[in-house]
Amino acid sequence: MKILAIDTSNYVLGIALIDDEHVIGEYITNVKKNHSVRVMPAIETLMKDCDVQPGDLEKIVVAEGPGSYTGVRIGVTIAKTLAWTLNIPLTGVSSLAVLSASAGHYFDGLISPLFDARRGQIYTGLYKYDHDKLIVDKPDQLLLSKDWAIQLAAQQERVLFVGNDLPIHQAVLKETLGDKAVFANITQQNPRPAELAFLGRDKEAEDIHSFVPNYIRLAEAESKWLEANKGKNV
Amino acid sequence: MGEFIMEKNQWIMGIETSCDETAVAIVKNGTEIAANVVASQIESHKRFGGVVPEIASRHHVEQMTIVLEEALSQAGITMKDVSAISVTEGPGLVGALLVGVNAAKAISFAHDIPLVGVHHIAGHIYANRLVSEMAFPLMSLVVSGGHTELVYMKEHGHFEVIGETRDDAAGEAYDKVARTLSLPYPGGPHIDRLAQSGTPSIKLPRAWLEEGSYDFSFSGLKSAVINTVHNAEQRGESIAPEDLAASFQDSVIDVLVTKTIRAVDEYHVKQVLLAGGVAANKGLRTALEAAFGEKDGIDLVIPPLNLCTDNAAMIAAAGTILFNKGVRSNLALNANPGLDITIHNGE
Numbered sequence A: 001m002k003i004l005a006i007d008t009s010n011y012v013l014g015i016a017l018i019d020d021e022h023v024i025g026e027y028i029t030n031v032k033k034n035h036s037v038r039v040m041p042a043i044e045t046l047m048k049d050c051d052v053q054p055g056d057l058e059k060i061v062v063a064e065g066p067g068s069y070t071g072v073r074i075g076v077t078i079a080k081t082l083a084w085t086l087n088i089p090l091t092g093v094s095s096l097a098v099l100s101a102s103a104g105h106y107f108d109g110l111i112s113p114l115f116d117a118r119r120g121q122i123y124t125g126l127y128k129y130d131h132d133k134l135i136v137d138k139p140d141q142l143l144l145s146k147d148w149a150i151q152l153a154a155q156q157e158r159v160l161f162v163g164n165d166l167p168i169h170q171a172v173l174k175e176t177l178g179d180k181a182v183f184a185n186i187t188q189q190n191p192r193p194a195e196l197a198f199l200g201r202d203k204e205a206e207d208i209h210s211f212v213p214n215y216i217r218l219a220e221a222e223s224k225w226l227e228a229n230k231g232k233n234v
Numbered sequence B: 001m002g003e004f005i006m007e008k009n010q011w012i013m014g015i016e017t018s019c020d021e022t023a024v025a026i027v028k029n030g031t032e033i034a035a036n037v038v039a040s041q042i043e044s045h046k047r048f049g050g051v052v053p054e055i056a057s058r059h060h061v062e063q064m065t066i067v068l069e070e071a072l073s074q075a076g077i078t079m080k081d082v083s084a085i086s087v088t089e090g091p092g093l094v095g096a097l098l099v100g101v102n103a104a105k106a107i108s109f110a111h112d113i114p115l116v117g118v119h120h121i122a123g124h125i126y127a128n129r130l131v132s133e134m135a136f137p138l139m140s141l142v143v144s145g146g147h148t149e150l151v152y153m154k155e156h157g158h159f160e161v162i163g164e165t166r167d168d169a170a171g172e173a174y175d176k177v178a179r180t181l182s183l184p185y186p187g188g189p190h191i192d193r194l195a196q197s198g199t200p201s202i203k204l205p206r207a208w209l210e211e212g213s214y215d216f217s218f219s220g221l222k223s224a225v226i227n228t229v230h231n232a233e234q235r236g237e238s239i240a241p242e243d244l245a246a247s248f249q250d251s252v253i254d255v256l257v258t259k260t261i262r263a264v265d266e267y268h269v270k271q272v273l274l275a276g277g278v279a280a281n282k283g284l285r286t287a288l289e290a291a292f293g294e295k296d297g298i299d300l301v302i303p304p305l306n307l308c309t310d311n312a313a314m315i316a317a318a319g320t321i322l323f324n325k326g327v328r329s330n331l332a333l334n335a336n337p338g339l340d341i342t343i344h345n346g347e
């Protein structure tokens, strides 16, 4: 089964083509450049180089967030539209799960992938491998990295932190967790699109029309409106 | 054996997501609407008193493939029948535009169908071609929530902006005045309705700008309305809202229609087109009909309401012209909130 995987949820732009047991090709960049301009040309180039036609694809997998609202939307829009128009299944995978899988396969402990969410906050979750199967220990969430560090310090296991935004939060994690904190190697900080593809291969398909990004957060105007109308019968 | 030539229909798909409508349409041979699907988000934005860009973008992702599917099914065709995909690349809300642009690119790639980026205002103007054939040269008055422009066209696909707003668009002024009068969002239709029952008895300014200018300005008028209401409140007087609405509308229409008449005379056009959401305004329609009814040889075209407000049939209609002129976009097409309408004039 040929699968196309698309990740535009954060700075890293990742495209992968896999079939049942092979990674056919991957395209990864980690630059702050416009995803909207680059994703479709990247997909076209990778597929052409690998001699795969759009009609050969049997599934689309997309990183569903969390991440940049605009970034996630670009990937999800392309993935939904491709799956719909090619009439093939679509699967969404957490962007944080992808990051965990990109560095944590052989780590004996917990994995905390993270993306910076500004003002001391991070998008993170807690994952672990059980016989080469990635398991969710704590769901994806948004919180202050210093609160996250305190939560993690209360348990026994070592924690592997992964992500290009580590330098922003490394000091506070190290300070609170000491030797329990392990940081992934620089070559493993990019979410690997091939990992996304394999995570999605084994996950069931979504309803294409109703599939939406996992933003984690409500739009600011929406949460303010809910706050202002709390208790009112609206 | 003789050669067998089959007449082939040209089906162009249009995709429009520049503001708060997710729209897909199929237009046959440039003028015939085979499908025109619009998913409006207005109910969602009403509670905020205006369009919230992030929320608009989220709704577009929810609606995109549903609207695409509905359009194909209404037209009774498949993607294989489509000659080109045209999509609004700007101007508009960047996050909203991005959804349409990326959906269009994905379909174009999946089926190897040519892609054509379209200017939103070119679309509004071409809505008229779905009503009656265009006659050149022509003058188009474009009035919407985001635009107030006079666009001259000497031929198909060639646009020259001879005047535009220097501050608020007419539709924006309508929304702000409606808020001052505590009318619900969107305010335009409410003011138009109120104005029908009022008399334009309150003196409000008209911004003619420099001698000979075709530009517009509505922020002074908007401030004058707000001041009139506040001053009356301070004096403990009450102003009849229908009279204020009528006076405001009178001022807007006076400027729009007077400048249009002058442009029509100077450019010797054969046709006047009204385009954009404010074309739904009854007062404006009536004033234009009165102005051009007596003018010999000038044809006034005002499209029906569903083609004045944002839709994708207008994008497909403009897209057809550009496509047949050889305009093509590639997979690097981006949303461009500041897109210039004249970019394809040379083609």
Ligand SMILES: [Zn+2]
Pocket (backbone or CB within 6 Å): B120, B124, B144, B276, B277, B309, B310
């Ligand atoms: Zn418009």
